[in-house]
Amino acid sequence: MNYKKSRYGLSKKGFEMSFAWLFAIIVGSAILILAVYFAVKLINTEQNGVNTQTAKEFANLFDPLQTSVEESKVAAPLELMTETQVYTSCNPSGEFGTNIIRLAERSTFGDKNFTKPGEEISVNNQYIFSENKIQGKKFYFFIKSFNMPFKIADLMIVYSEKYCFVSPPALLNTEIGNLGGESHNIIIKDSVNGCGNAVTVCFNGEKCNINVICSTDDCESGVVKKENKEIYFINSLIYSAIFSSYDNYRCNVQRIAKRLSHLSELYADKARFVSGKGCETGLYGDMVVLKEAAESYSKLEDLTQIDGLAREIKIKNDNLICQLF
Numbered sequence: 001m002n003y004k005k006s007r008y009g010l011s012k013k014g015f016e017m018s019f020a021w022l023f024a025i026i027v028g029s030a031i032l033i034l035a036v037y038f039a040v041k042l043i044n045t046e047q048n049g050v051n052t053q054t055a056k057e058f059a060n061l062f063d064p065l066q067t068s069v070e071e072s073k074v075a076a077p078l079e080l081m082t083e084t085q086v087y088t089s090c091n092p093s094g095e096f097g098t099n100i101i102r103l104a105e106r107s108t109f110g111d112k113n114f115t116k117p118g119e120e121i122s123v124n125n126q127y128i129f130s131e132n133k134i135q136g137k138k139f140y141f142f143i144k145s146f147n148m149p150f151k152i153a154d155l156m157i158v159y160s161e162k163y164c165f166v167s168p169p170a171l172l173n174t175e176i177g178n179l180g181g182e183s184h185n186i187i188i189k190d191s192v193n194g195c196g197n198a199v200t201v202c203f204n205g206e207k208c209n210i211n212v213i214c215s216t217d218d219c220e221s222g223v224v225k226k227e228n229k230e231i232y233f234i235n236s237l238i239y240s241a242i243f244s245s246y247d248n249y250r251c252n253v254q255r256i257a258k259r260l261s262h263l264s265e266l267y268a269d270k271a272r273f274v275s276g277k278g279c280e281t282g283l284y285g286d287m288v289v290l291k292e293a294a295e296s297y298s299k300l301e302d303l304t305q306i307d308g309l310a311r312e313i314k315i316k317n318d319n320l321i322c323q324l325f
Contacts, residue, residue: 072236074180075141082106083137085114088130088158090251096262097255099123127252128156129244136160142179144236148307149314150267150325152260155236157243162187164195167204171218172238201242210242221304232300234307250300257297260306264291271324279322286313287324 087102102117127146144155162185165176176186189195192206202208203219214222224231224241231241231249240249268287275281290313293306317323 072145072175072179073143074178074184075143077184078139078141080105080137080139083135085117085133085135086130086139086158086160087117087133088128088248089132090128090248090255092251092254092258096124096258097251099126099128099252101128126156127153127240127255128158129240129248129252130158131243132245132248134158134160140180140184142184142239144239146236146256148235148260148310149317150263152263153256155240157239159185159243161185162196162198163243164189164192164198164200166190166192166195166200166202166206166208168201168212169203169214169217169219172203212238212242221307232303234303237303253300253303254297257294257302257306261291261294261297264288264294267324274322274324281317281320281322281324283313283316283320283324286316 083106085104087104089100091098091100099122101121101123102119104114104117107113107115139158139160142157144157145151146153146155165172165186165188167190168176168188173188176188180186181188187195187198192200192202192208199210200206200208201210201212203212203214205211210224210226212219212222212224216222219238221234222232222238224233224238226242227246229246231246233241237253240252244252264287268284268291271281271284271287275284286309290306290309293302293309296302297306317325
């Protein structure tokens with residue numbers, strides 16, 4: 001058969017060649033698309049594993065940070081290679097509840113968006129106070145011991161933004177300096193005007209991102225107002241209320257109340273035991289009342305009542321020759 005050019009400008013051979021090339025292009029494109037798809041899927045899978053591992057390492061940082069006899073502890077900032085989003089949440093279920101951490105890093109592939117967060121990492125023995133999502137390459141930590149009246153937990157504060165405390169009480173001014181001050185992204189000013197782009201925390205009535213209303217001169221109790229929420233605090237929980245989201249704060253306080261109830265029961269048992277050994281503390285009934293108050297905790301406003309009971313117990317214990325704790 002002759003494959004001469006027809007009057008329409010095509011020959012059978014020409015048609016067959018064109019179809020072969022077209023078929024090759026289609027098949028090649030399909031293979032390329034599939035290759036890219038599986039490559040991206042593999043990268044995402046590997047990145048998810050990296051995010052999960054990083055979250056585990058992030059959570060492991062908290063173990064050596066816990067305080068012993070000191071009231072607070074400052075850790076060196078954590079600097080990561082890439083910009084990272086840290087998601088924290090809290091679950092009050094179970095005996096003492098848990099904190100949950102997930103991480104996502106900015107992708108180095110494609111559109112440079114953040115990757116899908118890795119798996120959830122549970123942190124059972126710590127109380128992590130943070131916004132629901134913090135983002136950056138550098139993260140800051142400090143720890144405050146929480147006593148009521150005996151030690152209950154370490155409050156672990158995590159943040160990435162710069163904070164500006166405006167006219168804080170003298171005691172807080174000193175404490176902030178001890179917690180690292182400017183080296184830990186916290187500055188102190190007399191007015192909002194000197195805060196720049198920092199998150200403002202005001203104690204003087206100025207309109208700020210976060211407003212603190214102290215019930216006492218040393219701010220041992222009061223209310224933190226942020227995002228249209230009123231967050232009641234006592235003692236060192238003031239830092240938790242400032243740096244944490246409302247949901248994380250409320251959940252972690254609920255977890256702390258569970259722990260307080262458990263420890264109060266143990267101290268009640270100890271008071272009864274040492275009484276039989278000739279060490280009468282007279283605190284058995286007080287510890288039972290404190291246990292029941294913590295057990296019936298339901299809202300943040302209950303903190304004030306529980307704190308009052310704890311302060312009375314501390315005064316009694318401090319005046320004992322045979323102290324319970």
